Amino acid sequence: MFGLFKREPAKKLRKQYSAKLEEAMQAQRNSDIRSYSMLTEDAQAFWTQLEPLERAKQWFADVIIKKGCHQAAFLRFSGA
Numbered sequence: 013m014f015g016l017f018k019r020e021p022a023k024k025l026r027k028q029y030s031a032k033l034e035e036a037m038q039a040q041r042n043s044d045i046r047s048y049s050m051l052t053e054d055a056q057a058f059w060t061q062l063e064p065l066e067r068a069k070q071w072f073a074d075v076i077i078k079k080g081c082h083q084a085a086f087l088r089f090s091g092a
Contacts, residue, residue, distance in 0.1 A: 022065040029058040 036051035 022062055022069065025058055025062040025065070029055055029062055032058060 032055035
């Protein structure tokens with residue numbers, strides 16, 4: 013209930029990551045390899061921030077499936 017209007021932090025990073033990859037693809041198509049490599053490196057920086065958030069989200073989804081919704085909600089709010 014309290015997290016209903018809370019923004020998902022990974023959503024913004026995922027959007028930035030996709031935009032950088034798109035820019036990198038366009039640079040590669042234009043034979044601008046230097047820009048392509050720099051943009052790919054920037055995208056990798058977004059990915060290193062995004063990956064732990066995605067893993068935590070997957071872990072929480074696995075807990076809900078294995079233990080049930082009520083116990084997962086307890087784990088989320090108790091900080092365990």
